[in-house]
Amino acid sequence: MNTPQPNVLPKGVSASDFELALTEIRAIVGADHVLAEGTALAPYNKIMMAVPDEQHAPSAAVMPANVEQVQAIMRVLNQRRIPVYPISTGKNLGYGSAAPVERGQLVMDLRRMNRILDVDAELCTALVEPGVTYQQLYDYLQEKKLPLWFSCPTPSVIAGPLGNMVDRGVGYTPYGEHFLFSSGMEVVLADGEVLRTGMGSMPGSNTWQVFKWGYGPTLDGIFTQSNYGIVTKMGMWLMPAPPDYRPFLIQYPEDTDITKIVDALRPLRIAMVIPNAVVIAHTLWEAPCTKVNRADYHPGPGAISDEAVQKIRKDHNLGAWNVYAALYGTPETNAANWKIIEAVAAATGGTLITESADQGGRATQYRFDLMKGKPNLGEFDLYNWRGGGGSMWFAPVSQAKGSETLKQMQLAKGILAKYGFDYVGEFIVGWRDMHHVIDLLYDRSDAEEMKKAYACFDELLQAFAREGYGVYRASTAFAEKVAATYGPVKRDVERRLKRALDPNNIIAPGRCGISL
Amino acid sequence: MHSTARTILAGFVLVCTQAAVAADQPVEVRDPTYAKVCSYCHDKGIGPAIVGRQLPTVYIENVVRHGFRAMPSFRPTEIDNAALASVARWVSESAAAKK
Numbered sequence: 210m211n212t213p214q215p216n217v218l219p220k221g222v223s224a225s226d227f228e229l230a231l232t233e234i235r236a237i238v239g240a241d242h243v244l245a246e247g248t249a250l251a252p253y254n255k256i257m258m259a260v261p262d263e264q265h266a267p268s269a270a271v272m273p274a275n276v277e278q279v280q281a282i283m284r285v286l287n288q289r290r291i292p293v294y295p296i297s298t299g300k301n302l303g304y305g306s307a308a309p310v311e312r313g314q315l316v317m318d319l320r321r322m323n324r325i326l327d328v329d330a331e332l333c334t335a336l337v338e339p340g341v342t343y344q345q346l347y348d349y350l351q352e353k354k355l356p357l358w359f360s361c362p363t364p365s366v367i368a369g370p371l372g373n374m375v376d377r378g379v380g381y382t383p384y385g386e387h388f389l390f391s392s393g394m395e396v397v398l399a400d401g402e403v404l405r406t407g408m409g410s411m412p413g414s415n416t417w418q419v420f421k422w423g424y425g426p427t428l429d430g431i432f433t434q435s436n437y438g439i440v441t442k443m444g445m446w447l448m449p450a451p452p453d454y455r456p457f458l459i460q461y462p463e464d465t466d467i468t469k470i471v472d473a474l475r476p477l478r479i480a481m482v483i484p485n486a487v488v489i490a491h492t493l494w495e496a497p498c499t500k501v502n503r504a505d506y507h508p509g510p511g512a513i514s515d516e517a518v519q520k521i522r523k524d525h526n527l528g529a530w531n532v533y534a535a536l537y538g539t540p541e542t543n544a545a546n547w548k549i550i551e552a553v554a555a556a557t558g559g560t561l562i563t564e565s566a567d568q569g570g571r572a573t574q575y576r577f578d579l580m581k582g583k584p585n586l587g588e589f590d591l592y593n594w595r596g597g598g599g600s601m602w603f604a605p606v607s608q609a610k611g612s613e614t615l616k617q618m619q620l621a622k623g624i625l626a627k628y629g630f631d632y633v634g635e636f637i638v639g640w641r642d643m644h645h646v647i648d649l650l651y652d653r654s655d656a657e658e659m660k661k662a663y664a665c666f667d668e669l670l671q672a673f674a675r676e677g678y679g680v681y682r683a684s685t686a687f688a689e690k691v692a693a694t695y696g697p698v699k700r701d702v703e704r705r706l707k708r709a710l711d712p713n714n715i716i717a718p719g720r721c722g723i724s725l
Numbered sequence: 726m727h728s729t730a731r732t733i734l735a736g737f738v739l740v741c742t743q744a745a746v747a748a749d750q751p752v753e754v755r756d757p758t759y760a761k762v763c764s765y766c767h768d769k770g771i772g773p774a775i776v777g778r779q780l781p782t783v784y785i786e787n788v789v790r791h792g793f794r795a796m797p798s799f800r801p802t803e804i805d806n807a808a809l810a811s812v813a814r815w816v817s818e819s820a821a822a823k824k
C-alpha cells in the first residue's frame with residue numbers, strides 16, 4: 210500500500226466532518242469502493258487542460274454499485290453539505306476528464322453501474338446505466354447478432370453513451386446528435402429522490418424509451434450540461450443497420466473551398482440525402498491521423514506555416530478540407546443518391562474517394578468505421594502532433610453557411626498562430642448548424658506553453674463571443690468564462706433552478722458556471 | 726466494399742449481421758484488458774509499442790493509473806486491481822508482437 214497523503218478537502222468542510230461523511234459512505238458502498246488518499250486518487254486528477262492539476266484535485270472518490278447506493282450517498286452528502294462531481298465513464302478528455310470542476314469535490318464514479326438493462330430489437334431502443342461503454346454495447350449487439358447501430362464519439366472504446374449524452378456530445382451516424390436520440394432518463398436528485406423523465410414517471414408505462422416528451426414540461430434538457438441531478442439511467446435510440454452503407458471522402462485542395470463545400474452540402478444534409486453528421490476536416494486534423502510527423506515539416510517553434518501545410522497536402526495526398534459522409538439505405542436508394550454525390554463532387558471540384566477505391570489512408574479507415582458506429586481510438590493520433598499531452602477543445606457553433614465557416618476559420622487560425630499554435634480543426638455538420646471543433650494542442654509538460662495555451666483559449670473565447678459565436682460545450686477550466694458569454698438572464702434562471710433542486714449546492718457546483 | 730442485399734427489408738437483418746460478425750474474430754488469445762483497451766493505441770502505432778519490451782510491471786501499473794502525457798489514466802472502476810496486475814504481467818512477459 211502507498212503511504213496515505215493528506216486529503217484535499219472540499220471547500221468549507223472540516224477534516225473531521227469530511228471523515229465522518231466518508232465513514233458513512235463506506236458503510237453504504239463498502240470500504241473498497243471509497244478512495245481518499247493522494248496516490249489512489251491519481252486517475253481522477255489526470256487532465257489535459259491548461260491549468261495546474263491542483264485546481265481540479267478531488268478530495269475522494271466513491272464508486273456506488275446501484276441506484277439505491279447513489280440515493281443513500283446523496284442523503285449523506287446533502288446533510289453534510291459536501292460537493293460531489295458525478296462521472297459516468299469519466300473520459301471527458303480535453304473537457305476535464307474525470308477530475309472535478311472545482312478542487313476538493315468528491316468524485317462519484319458511476320463506472321461500476323454498467324448494465325445494459327434492455328435492448329428492444331423491434332423498437333430499436335436501449336436502456337443503459339452510466340458505466341456502459343460504447344465498446345460494451347457494440348460487443349453486446351454483436352454477440353446477440355442484433356443488426357442495430359448506434360452513434361458514438363471518437364473515444365468510443367473507453368467512453369460511454371450516458372456520460373457523452375449528458376455533456377451533449379456528438380457522433381457520426383445519422384443519430385449523431387446524441388441528446389436528440391436519447392429517450393428517457395432516471396435521475397437521482399440532491400435529496401436522494403428519484404425522478405424518471407418523460408413517460409418514465411408513469412407507473413406501469415412501457416413507453417419510456419419510445420416517447421421522449423411525456424406530459425407537461427419536458428425536463429430531460431435540464432439534466433444535460435448542468436448540475437441538477439445524477440443521471441443513473443438513459444434510454445437511447447438505435448438505428449437499424451442499413452443493407453447498404455456507402456461511406457465516402459471528398460477532398461478539396463484550397464482552404465477557401467470550405468465556402469462552396471458547405472453551401473453545396475447543406476441542402477443535401479437538410480433534406481437528409483446525406484443523413485449523417487458530415488465532417489469537414491482540415492489538413493492538420495488529417496495529417497497526425499495519417500502519421501505525418503510535424504517536425505519533418507516544421508522543426509522550429511511557433512505555428513506551422515501555410516507553405517509547410519501545402520507541402521504536407523502534396524506529400525500525403527490530403528485535401529485542404531476532407532469531407533466525410535455516408536449514404537445509408539438499400540442498394541437501390543443509395544445508387545440513386547450516389548449520382549447526386551458524384552454530381553456535387555464534380556461541380557465543386559472535389560476528389561471523391563470511396564471504400565472500394567481503396568485510396569483512403571489511415572485516417573479514412575477510422576472515419577469510415579465511426580460513421581457506422583464501430584468503436585476505435587484512431588483519432589488519438591492527434592496527440593502525436595505536438596506531443597506533451599495538452600489538449601483543449603474550442604468548439605464554437607456556426608451556421609451551416611459557407612461564408613460563416615471561412616470567417617470562423619480565419620479568426621481562429623489568426624489567434625492560434627499569435628500564440629504559436631496550429632489550426633487543427635474540423636466542422637461537424639448538424640442539420641442546420643455546425644460544430645466547429647478545434648483542438649488546441651500544446652505541450653502540457655512545458656509550463657510556459659501551458660500558460661500560452663490558457664491565454665490563447667481565453668482570447669479565442671472572447672473574440673468569438675464578440676462576433677456572437679458561442680461554444681457548444683467547454684472544459685471545466687473555462688466553465689465560468691463560457692457561461693458568462695451567454696448573458697446574465699440565462700444564468701439567473703439557472704441559479705433559480707439550482708436553488709429549487711439543489712438548495713445546498715452540492716451537485717458539481719461550478720459545472721457549466723452554475724453555482725449558488 | 727459495400728454490403729449488398731437482394732431483397733430490401735429481409736436484407737436489413739441478414740447482411741449486416743454477417744458482415745459485422747466476420748470482421749470481429751479475435752486473432753490470438755491475449756490478455757482481455759490488453760485486447761479490449763490497450764491494443765487500440767499500442768498495437769496501432771498511436772501509443773508506443775509496449776509488448777515485447779519486458780517493461781516492469783510496477784511501471785506499467787503506474788502509467789495506467791496516472792496516465793502519461795496524452796495517455797488517459799484508468800480508474801479501478803474501469804480496470805480493477807486484479808485486471809491491472811494481470812495485464813501488467815502479460816505485457817511485461819509478452820514476446821514482441823507477431824506481425
Ligand SMILES: Cc1cc2nc3c(=O)[nH]c(=O)nc-3n(C[C@H](O)[C@H](O)[C@H](O)COP(=O)(O)OP(=O)(O)OC[C@H]3O[C@@H](n4cnc5c(N)ncnc54)[C@H](O)[C@@H]3O)c2cc1C
Pocket residue numbers: 295296297298299300301302303304305306307319339361362363364367368369370371372373374375376377378379380438439440441588589591717720
Ligand atoms: C481524440 C478525442 C476525440 C474526441 N471526439 C469526440 C467526439 O467525436 N464527440 C464528442 O462528443 N466528444 C469527443 N471527445 C470528447 C470526450 O472524450 C467524449 O465526449 C466522451 O464521450 C466524454 O466522456 P464520457 O463519455 O466518458 O463521459 P463522462 O466523462 O462520464 O461525462 C462527461 C461529463 O458529464 C457529466 N456527467 C457524467 N455522468 C453524469 C451523470 N451520471 N449525471 C450527471 N452528470 C454526469 C460530468 O460533468 C462529466 O464530466 C473526444 C476526445 C478525444 C480525446
